[in-house]
Amino acid sequence: KYLQTVPREVAAKQFGLDPGLPTVLLSGGRRGLLESPAIVQNLLASPRPFQIAVVTGLNERLQRQLEALSSTPEHDLKIYGYVDRQDILMSAASVLVSKSGGPTIAEAVAKGLPVVITHAHPGHETKNLEYLVRQGIAWYAPRPREVRELVEQILARKLRADQAKAYEKIIKPAGAVDVAEVVSLLDEHRAAS
Numbered sequence: 001k002y003l004q005t006v007p008r009e010v011a012a013k014q015f016g017l018d019p020g021l022p023t024v025l026l027s028g029g030r031r032g033l034l035e036s037p038a039i040v041q042n043l044l045a046s047p048r049p050f051q052i053a054v055v056t057g058l059n060e061r062l063q064r065q066l067e068a069l070s071s072t073p074e075h076d077l078k079i080y081g082y083v084d085r086q087d088i089l090m091s092a093a094s095v096l097v098s099k100s101g102g103p104t105i106a107e108a109v110a111k112g113l114p115v116v117i118t119h120a121h122p123g124h125e126t127k128n129l130e131y132l133v134r135q136g137i138a139w140y141a142p143r144p145r146e147v148r149e150l151v152e153q154i155l156a157r158k159l160r161a162d163q164a165k166a167y168e169k170i171i172k173p174a175g176a177v178d179v180a181e182v183v184s185l186l187d188e189h190r191a192a193s
Contacts, residue, residue, distance in 0.1 A: 001087045002110035011091035016078060017051055022155050025093035025113075027055040027086070027104055035118055035144065037065050039097060042144040044072050048152050051076040053093065055083050087111070095154045097147055100128040100138075109137060114161045116141050116150045137161050 012019035024043060026033050033039070036054055043052055052075055056063040063081050071077040083089055086104075090096065090111040098104050100120040105128055108115050115138040120129040132138035139159065141147040153159045 002090070002107045004087070006088055006091035008092055011088045014085070014088055015053065015080070015092055017053060017092050018076065019092075021076070022050040022094040023053055023092050024050055024095055024097060024151055024155075025053045025055070025089065026097045027083075027089075028057070028099050028101070033098060033118065034059075034062065036062060037069070038144040039118065039147050040066060040069055040077065042148040043151065044069070044075050044077070046148050046152055047074065048155060049074040050094070050151075050155060051078065053078045053080065053089065055080050055086070055089070058082055095151055097151065100125045100132065102128060105132065105138070114154045114159070115139070116147055116154070118142065118147060 009019040012023065017023055026036050026039060028034065028036075033054075036056070040052060040054060043050075054066055054077070056066065056079065058081070060081070063079055066077075066079045069077060080089075086107060090107060090113055093111075093113055095116065096104075096108045096113045097116045097118060098108070100117045102124065105115065105117075115132065117129050117132065117138050117140050119142060120126045129138075129140060133140050138161065139150050139154075141150050150159065
């Protein structure tokens with residue numbers, strides 16, 4: 001479902017977002033992006049107009065913290081708890097701010113979203129971060145001020161992710177189709193036996 005195209009206008013309306021404004025999406029899995037309050041405060045200080053959508057997952061404390069923040073004339077702020085249609089919300093987004101966890105990043109890459117990564121846990125998330133930055137698919141911003149600066153540059157089209165490389169390296173790497181075909185043939189052979 002993440003590879004399916006959903007028109008931005010349709011997706012935005014499903015989440016109460018303005019389809020005419022860029023959308024900065026913050027999401028960090030079921031616990032939410034824990035740095036969200038500081039990041040949102042920095043985004044709210046941007047002179048560039050855009051709307052901010054934050055998914056807090058199952059983290060009710062984070063949701064309450066963010067709900068205490070107010071929209072500004074330049075930035076409408078929408079706080080969502082757990083979202084079961086993240087694919088639709090990502091279709092409405094212009095850029096994703098997240099940690100480098102596998103599922104969220106894979107979903108964003110499938111949707112063709114530019115990604116600003118705020119941090120990575122030791123292990124696979126650190127490797128994800130290094131790989132994505134090296135491939136030109138994402139940018140790293142360890143401080144909230146840097147997140148805002150990168151978001152502004154992405155929205156101004158001064159920075160662009162290499163979507164062709166993302167597709168080639170992550171979504172449909174060389175040999176992936178061949179492996180899938182072999183597995184399918186083996187399944188058919190087993191079923192016939």
